[in-house]
Amino acid sequence: MTVQKTGHNYTKIAFIPLQTNLFNIVLVAFLLSIGSFDVCAQEIPKRNSPIPIKKGVVIPLDTVKKSAKVVIDTINNPIKAVVKDSIPEKKTFLKSKVKYKADNYVNIDQKKKLVTLYDKAELYYEDVELKSGIIVLDYEKNEVYAGRIKDSTGKYTQYPNFKQGANEVQPDSIRFNFKTQKALIYNSRSDQGEFRIKAQVTKKENDSVYFLKSVRFTTSKDVDNPEYYFQTNKVKFIPGKKVITGLTNMVIADVPTPIALPFAYFPMSKETNVSGIILPSYNDSNTRGFSLQNGGYYFALSDHYDLTFLGDYYTNGSYGLRFESSYAKRYNYRGNINFRYENLITSERGFPDYAKQKIYNLQWSHSRDNKSNPNSTFSASVNLGSSKYFQQSINQANVGSNLNNTLSSSVSYSKTFNSIPQVRMSLSATHSQNTQTEVINMTLPTLQLSVDRIYPFAGKDDIKKGFFKNINLQYNLSGRNSITTTDSLFFKPQMFRDAQVGVQHSIPLSTNFKLFKYFSGSTSVNYEEVWYAKTIERNFDVDQGAVVDKTVNGFDAYRTYSFSSSLGTTVYGTFNFGEDKKIQSIRHVMRPSLSYGYTPSFEKYYDTYDSDGTGTISKQYTRFEGGIFGAPGLTNSNVLGFDLSNTFEAKVRDTDSTKTEPKKIMLLNNLNLSTSYNLDADGVTSLAWSPVRVSGGTQLFKEKMNVNFGATLDPYAIDNSGTRINTFNIDNGGSLFRMTSANMTLNYSISSQQNDKNKNKKDDQTQRNGGREDDLFGRNTVNNGNVSQFDDDGEDPGEDVISEFFTSKLPWDMTFAYSLTYGNNNREREIIGNSIMISANADLTPKWKAGISTGYDFVQNGVTYTQLRFERDLLSWRMDFNWTPFGTNANWGFFIGIKSGVLSDIKWDKRSTSTR
Template structure:
């Protein structure tokens, strides 16, 4: 349990005793009435005035001044009798102004020294605000009493509300002494942080000590009828510091439980970051024995960063450690770091299934506020570690991460130099890890530098128009240090020895211009220079009877150049069907373009080597092969490219009859076709045409369904071995094109929530680990955060919803994904992939939530990953159950506990352990 001090504010109340000039008033009244008249006060209702007493020589009764004045001012007002009186007047009753009002009446009884306010009574003095059905102020005893009254139906109403500074008490009645600052409160109700407290009798001893009798503590919203509470007979409460109780017993549904403590101590403070112990949870495993998980300590270091240390221990010797820290500084940066390590032992030493391994995972997320420095930025998103961590971890049940096969990281820094021309620089490090093959690819680091475009032929007017004035040049630098390794060699010396270093310089010279008014043309000439720190020397090794590459360390470089040009236009076509039609018109937009590219041969960078022992067979190679930026080409590249993109829109009659304009809908977002032709191909033995690639996509059902498709069409036939031949497919007895592959995907999302709420990301931790944002792969369950609901808003349901009938509208959402892949490279005409996945969440009742994630693979004829989720809202408590019934990730988990963070460790959490981990 994290020991937290609940926030309270109690302000000291400083009242000074005040007394009216009663001696003078009584003496004058005696002489005027000769002892034979009675003295009455005048009743005036609804007066928001200060309490004053003014002597009037003409009348025997006192009146209430309509102005809010201090009674202490009355010392200045004297008569002829008081001047002769030798008795000194007493000190005034109150130092400040008293304001009051009441709906029915405000009565002053000077004989009994009482002021009575009835019905919606309010009394204000300094930092004290008192509201109640009835308020009685005894200005002789320096006390005030406030209570409730009965309404017309005979029920009690207008309970007192006593507010002093930031502290509020709502009792049945209250008695308070202004002089001693002591108070007696009956059936008080107050909030102390997340706790709601009700006590039969509360005694305020002084400004800093309170005693409670017959008190109950709860986090329930209804303190008078809570679903659970802690009952104690005696409580000592020191505001802002601590609460100490006697024998404390937990009561659930008004039934006492065996859960009891001889005493309890609750530290309370206004501070939000409080260090404290985190109690572990109990679990057991068939392979590792009994365990304590997620126990540790929370360090509230300061306002800018904290640290959580958590640990697990199993009786067979397995253990785990986690360090989690968050940091932030306003208008500068924010981030968090998670370091996880586990030492896993399976079975017992000496048994054949005994194994021992160490796994780890490091996550770091950092972002800098743009206000800190607009000319530079720094960000980090790191997720690296053992490839088997998420699959074998004994602590995390993170399904989205278990099913993901890739971990990736990126750290980048960029800066813009405000020079002329402007210079931009970026420095980054990347990491990509395949958890199946355990291969790791990294760039440590990548340096990119670019100089802004320079227009050398632009005049002083700055107008860039035409072929000549649009000529511009740039300078780009790209330097990389790449490393390819595996888990076993990660951060070992061999990993750095195998690193590849390269620097690429490029200077593009380009221009763009209009051609025949309707065509946009561009042309560019690109010069590149590549530097390498390592090259290869290839030869035949007689001892090994194989061709080997020898690494040659030292600076080497090659230089290339290329030319490209393109021309394109936009064609609009509209098909009108009539204004009286439902579909008024369809608009077709085509963007055709033709490009040309030429790269000469760079044979000078190629050498020959003997490929056999006799040395008679020689082959060509480049010493730059295997480099980061590749090697220069040995043959000419002289190609024409053809691209055509299409979009289709329609104007339809709007269902809303009040709208005059037609409604625009998108029929096809894009339909793209692309291919190329090799001009250097002889047309007999070479394959001049490349396959035609077709891709497209659209959105249906009010943009709720995304549809994407693609296909590859090959104009050439294949031989019996499946190799492409220089014969068109139509000439070989086939169709014009041979479909070699095709794919189609559907993604459909429905929700009863608003569109903005439906877009709210789920599975944030899964996304960080490389998984999906939806729950098609299941909802994540992190064992060290079991208080978090699996469904959005589960902890924010209002109590009013429980009164709704079952047939009323209940929230739900559904995600649907379908994928189909077709393969026909070698005339197999085979469906390679065909699967469907569905995820749905709904409220079975206003307090019962359920969800399911499942799917089916039609190729392998099996059910894909399936997870069932159930949750019950128990007001102050929450209960959930999730179950993966089959597969390599089969497991189940049950949790019930208090929602409040103060009592989050009062829970029962039981989860199965996957024996494959």
């Protein structure tokens, strides 16, 4: 009887678990062989004594039985024998499957337990991805080695790329232990957020801690040849959280600088809402001394809102405080609120130019998503504060805000009640502030309430067609609390004492109809009732010797009614010139309309007063004068109005011969004429015809130039004092109409590229303060808020492009505006306004940009606001220079700093003090 030889495929597997009991197994097999021959051969007499066993060798019965079973099972089924082996298998170090491949060869050395992958080798194990020129896997030591290889020219290629989870490293070589998860990495290169890190030796302790030696880190795109970097010898690096370094020195163009820190801490959290300190910037002023600006703290309060506190301090005692907060809730609302306060001290106490003042500015923007509640809306756009804030602020140099003369605000809430009929309500507060006169007009608040139209002569499902079925009525209510005050009285008791309160009710009854098929008509009767909380009483005061108005507090009201009607149509006309002509046809559309309005005299609301104290001269007045909804009229208003609007459009043959359809071109977007005739004019106090107003607009040069014009034409002549008289101008030796005023504006924007990404970059701060989107007023130069002229999202042109001589088309853009105003009310025939403004930007080189905003006023004979801009892209850095050479806003500013937001505090920002 012989033992079957184990197959080749199972040799390695079968004998590993059998090595431990080899002696026992051989012995048992021998005994079993003897036993089998004993059964098949002749009889042997029984022995009274057992067979002696060799001293020192003891085989337990259980072991013999189990070993025998193993041998039998091995003979019959080698695989099954291994499965049922009582000896525990030795666990391998690999917890999951290893995948690998290589282009050149894969060599497996079972004796040394090595797997070698060569040329474009790849290895994947759990969350580890390794790609390299050569990879050696030692599955006995649980380690993997990876390195680069040389190509045919002797140059190193196929550098390792090691990726584990979200961390990726690109070293020269790497040694990694699968069991301990530790690694040694040589000349590693990795990206962590905005940082690019290179270290000679990196020791990976675990998934969350790395120790680096001889390290340079930078935000430059090329970590091997950066334009700047920070050099340090020891670094503790926690991916996605922080970098802690020892002695750190800043190196620019491979030249060490005196800028050094004994240690450094760089947060690298991927979280967007992280609280932290905001480092201030240094500046100095001729009038306020040295300063630290824009230092403070950022509070990440929650996922829905935050708070930024910033402050400025000058050595002469001036200081500024700013609170900025943004908030948002998805599909509900979003907004931001900014409050700025500054205590300004000029010069020193005791000097004649010493001055002290307090200025502030509040801005609030809020918008609500319509999806959150379709039946109600809430919005806010607030910009109020000291009139001279943007002119005198120590931290603001906002061009648009500085040149704008008006601050305005609006907060509104509206709600629709789904009743029958439907009711709409809105509550709003407005504010308008003239920064030159410092006059403030506010409504706190205004209530608007309207009930939807009711059609009393039409059923619920009837088609509203015809005069009677279209008759409808509404109810409108408007309540207003109006305040006019100044900066000095803002939110003081007198401001509220001078408020004007009123409520206006109106019930319009109207209908519309078709007349002779081609005419559309409408007619309406309107009833109004106005309530006031205070009126006036006018008398001649003997003590003062003048007419004075006395305020009478108490409820009072007046009621008026009026009638109006209109009739209009649309007339089309086409002039055809032939399909073989360049201009094939011109289409003219006219929309004439005739209107009539009548409002009777309400003399019953008028009283008389003695104008000179003698009782001989009496004048009429109404106690409702000065009310926010006006006063009832004293004379009849019986006016017939006429309006004509025109549009002109042409069809021209397309220059593209492949197109069969002609191209449409708008010649005039609009050409409007309007006037009116007073049927009750007496020719003395009032003239029948009102001046004719002409206005129009068009677009030229492929819709790049907008042209708008207007003129006022008066049919009446004037006397030597400039008063209109009841004599037509043509009867006084003049033309049919006397042009009393005219204006024209041109706006033209061109660019060397069809789609210029950098053109008219939006500045929310300038827009909110009433500035322009374009650069005609210059670019915003708020400290720490400069807008780069470069497109930061664009690709780096690279060394190859930069090295070439810059002979390509010069990228540029230009905005042009021209304004002309003519005045001739009293035959002065003067050009009241005549100015031109130009803003231009150009790429002098791929890395240099320049811009200018300027203009000229031909009436004042002077140059308008002028700004020169230069900017240099220094790869990881940015440098710009802004200069306003003359005027009350003359100043200059120089900035150089790192682009990256992580290192934005590494900069030098120097700005002159404005001469204003």
